[in-house]
Amino acid sequence: MPKNSRPRQNAPAVGQRNALAPGLIAAMALLLGVVVLDGGGFTIVQFVVSILALIVSWFAVQAHQWWWLPVFIAIAVVWNPVVPLPFEGQWWLAAQFAAAFVFILAGILIKVPRTAATKASRAK
Structure with missing residues (x-):
């Protein structure tokens, strides 16, 4: 057996990024x-x-x-299509980019620690 053919052992992740x-x-x-x-x-x-804003807020x-x-909650209200707010122009365009940045940032930063049950189910 060659030296480099040992099985690799990866360290288990301590959390998961559901958002x-x-x-x-x-x-x-x-x-x-x-x-x-x-x-x-x-x-x-x-x-x-608006739906994904509520989902991410639940993961938070x-x-x-x-x-x-x-x-x-503010993003869900502002992008609510049922009762739309009268935004338009450059402010609305800037809000699109700002909200996209917030979603990406939250997706990276919101982390839930893994439980023993989650680790056991992944081992199967």
Whole structure:
């Protein structure tokens, strides 16, 4: 057996980033929203962003990072397609990019510690 053929032992991760996938999807939707800002497809972007803001806020609550809650509740309200707020122009465009940055940042920073049950189920 060659020297370098030992099995590699990876250190187990101490946490999982549950908000990363919804944060990245929301950021992509927001960047797509810049393109369709004046069209009818923006309503779909608003639905996606507001729903994913609530999902990310739930993951923040699970991670005991309560300070994210007001940020994502505000995003859910501002991008709410049911009762839209009358935003337009450069401010709305800047808000799209700012919210995309916030979603990516939260996806990276919101981390839930793994429990023993999670580790045991991954070992199977």
